[in-house]
Amino acid sequence: MDRDERFGMADRIISIGFWVNAVLMTMKLLAGHFGNSEAVFADGMESACDFVAIISTMIALKIGRKPLDEKHPFGHGKAESISAILVSLVIFSAGGGILFRAVQTIMNGSYLEPHLIAILAAVSTVIIKEALFHYTRSVAKRLESPAVDAIAKDHRKDALTSIATLIGVGGAYLGISVMDPLAAVLTAFFIFYIAWETFHNAAHDLMDGQAPEELICEIAAEVDKIPAVERVHEVRCRRSGQYLIMTLKLEMDPNMTVKDSHEATVLVKKRLFEKFTNVGDVTIHVNPHEPEGEHKDLIRL
Structure with missing residues (x-):
């Protein structure tokens, strides 16, 4: 798919998430407040943090779709990873806030009796x-x-x-009041794990x-199909x-002309672009094939 189609698809899925989050956030905050459930209210606060994450992602996609320029010869795609870092920090902060409030409730013993509306919201x-x-x-995955x-x-x-919220508020609704803040504690640790994975x-x-x-092996196997390629020495991706x-x-064959080796690299690039639709750029360095010895490149890193 072309650039516009890729970014258009990303925009649509993020917009859907944005509006669904808006509805769920409002529902959970109201249900948690009026339904006397700390776990559901905390879930609503966490959804509020999601707005920051989604807005950050929207900005990142807008920056990331810019084509390469003189100052950014590899494009602007790293903006997406920076956005993911920010999202992880927002998620982690939400978990910390939920954990703090839940621990306070347990230590103070100030439990609430949740209503049915809180369960339905969860x-x-x-x-x-x-x-x-x-x-x-x-x-x-597609993009x-x-x-x-x-x-x-x-x-x-x-x-x-x-799910943790539902278990907690359900238990509290049936009379085990401590389960509501305990569910909030469990929720916080779920949030910490996902924040770390994203970061x-x-x-x-x-x-x-x-x-x-697996991807590196797949790339090497695809390149190895080109007749002019004697050996895939290294793949960095x-x-x-x-x-x-x-x-x-x-x-490649050390007796090949520069023109022939260039044509071979063009075939390699074409094959990679056809096989992997998300390849942005391919740089190829050609070494003479040395059957009796390992070719060693000069590198300082």
């Missing part, structure tokens, strides 16, 4: 958020977008925390971390937003 959130997670995750994937994980986090993945991309080994930036070191 049930609705679980169903809606889980469905939204699967839809958003499918789009994130291979870290920003959209962060939003998908945020939806899954909401679904998981709402870790985004930081890996910002540090130009290598792509997964890093992520910039929705795109992959590759650097290949290939060994």
